[in-house]
Amino acid sequence: MTMAPLSQDDASDEGGDLLLWVLVFSELAAFGILLGGFLVMSVLHPESFGAAKLHLSARIAGFNTVVLLASGWQAALAARAGASAMQQRIALLVAAALGFVFVGLKFFEYSTELTYAGDDTFAAFFELYFMITGFHLAHVAFVAGLFVLVARRPERSNIVMLTTIWHVIDIVWLVMFPLIYFG
Structure with missing residues (x-):
């Protein structure tokens, strides 16, 4: 039994588009550089970074992790082969709604942390924290x-x-979460 070769449309439908993978790599590289900088600074300033982490809400961030992963699951449901247009729409809208819940929770978390961001002791930590998590939040x-x-x-x-990019966003958060909140 021989299989017919994939057409160009079939290959791009399955995530084989070169530009998509260039985007994925560039996103991972950008976040890798930011997180690498965070790690270097946390080694250079362990006391202030350790003290600053005490002012973060790991519970909110932990709940947000569950929200983001549930959103990724919905995106995966939309992308599965054989899903009807209605199933795709519902899954995409649920994924979007959960993404917006993540955004809302993150803004709430930021509101609890802003009072500490102005403290000179924690300035380096919070500058990097807001830059990294804000960049992720924008995505x-x-x-x-x-x-x-x-x-x-x-x-x-x-x-x-979009599901591929969303999963990259998930992976980045799964690295960021323990590194920033517990590392």
Whole structure:
């Protein structure tokens, strides 16, 4: 039994688009550089970084981790082969809604941390913390918005592309969460 070769459309539907993988690599590289800088600074300033972490809300961040992973699960449901357009729409909208819940919780968490950010003892930590988590937050908000747009007219190639990026966002958060809150 021989299998027919994949057409160009089939390959791009399954995430084989070179530009998608260039984007994935560039995102991972950018976050890797930011997290590398955070690690270097935490080694250079262990006392102030350790003390600053006491002012973070690991519970909110932990709950947000569950929210983000549930959103990724919904995105994966939208991307599965054979899903109807209605199933794709519902899964994309749920993924987007959970993404926006993540954003709302993160802003609430920020509001509890801003009072400590002005303290000179914690300045380096919070500058990096807000830069890294804010960059991540911008990605979550942007892609969640794209989920809403794609849900209006779901095309498999767009869903696979956004789901791939969403999973990269998940992976970045799964590295950031323990590193920033507990590392």
